Amino acid sequence: MMQSMFHPAGPVAQRIASLGWLLLAVCIVVYVLVMLVTLWALLRRRPVAEDVPRTTRRLTRTVMIATVVTAVILALFTVSSVVAGRGLASPTGPGAITVDVIGHQWWWEFQYRDVTPSDFVTSPNELHIPVGVPVHLKAISRDVIHSFWVPNLLGKRDLIPGQVTNTWLQADDPGIYRGQCAEFCGHQHAHMAFVVVAEPMDKFLAWIQHQRAPATGPASDEEKHGHDAFMHSTCVMCHTIRGTDAGARLGPELTHIGSRMTIAAGTLPNTRGHLGGWVANAQGIKPGVRMPPNPLNPDDLQAVLTYLGSLR
């Protein structure tokens, strides 16, 4: 998993990185020149009888040249920054897909809309995108201002409650990139991460086809036990598992939780042990998180973990 703005993997990040490197290079050159001239001015030996009017004329000329050079550099910066900004603003290219990004305290919800509402896909904390295709993002927040940031793929875009903000990204190389909330949003702002999985179009289509399917029914007795424990406990008040009676929209959807890489918004790898600790007492892992401690008895907890693990 990679999170670095120095390794741009798409055109948007590439433009930002190029602009950054340009600004940095020019600034380094200017800085070094200014330092050298300052040193030279400090160290040079003054002639005893210098012609004062000539010095003033030379000084005026030098200052004029330096001012013109500075103005040209600033104009160059302005033009390149406007050009880069225009490139970021317009999602172009054929076959663009649209994903709704919804920010919550403290997790992400990615919704893939479709013509039929039953084909909508909701993927918490995991954004899957096809490689080489512009992906249009419509971002909104459900509570406070968050900011969507995948350093490898694009700069930041704020999520505002009550207003849709638009941006786009495109991944040219397949890979798994880590994203992060970039606007302080409360206790667990630092643990509000997500992953972007960029994969070839056929694998992406297979993924979305799989995500459309409702949850598979419990196969074994243990899974059945877990299913029943889930439906008769606190879980069902906040979470959705499509294909069952659980349909609450307060927490992340769990229909395919077994296939996800991380839990708790990129905080922990999705293993049975971590999930167990999370379900039993999430406050011990992310203090202040909206998930309350759930006093399931040990048998029920183990069965619930087996059931959730089976939801692939």
Added chain:
Amino acid sequence: MCRWSWGLAIGASVTLLATACQREVRPFQDLTVASDRAQRPTLSSISPGSPSPAPAPAFSPYQNNAYATGEGKRLFDAFNCSGCHAHGGGGMGPPLMDDEWIYGSQPANIFETIVEGRPNGMPSFRNKIADQQVWELVAYVQSMSGQEPIDVLPSRSDHMRYSTPENARRAEVPKQTGTP
């Protein structure tokens, strides 16, 4: 003498300033209410199977806690309490922002009402809402009729709502009345 009194005055004001600002603490772990089923209030002392439960806990862990009250307000809508109680104004369920309490206004009574349910419509949320969240709801239900200090009461809503914010309402004096 004069210098002494000046020193005393400055010392007193510094002490006053240092202690005047009390910041609310949000100890998520310490305030977490464990699943202490035996400590839960119940409607009657009769219970099948297991021995009779102990008396109700007399205090709420989230008394005078603005954060918990705000969380309760969020959950009140999220768990659709508003579906019957209509943001406290009452509809299918009784209003919660007035001074009438059918089953008692103490935190333990409200906790019991949510967990056990009440006759004529109030469902039981036993095992459905975690104790921590029930206590948050209790804090918010109390705040609706001003049973909490004014600096704890919510001052605004997250969504458009045609009602006075909790901290701008008249604090009611609870009275035991009303028919179930």
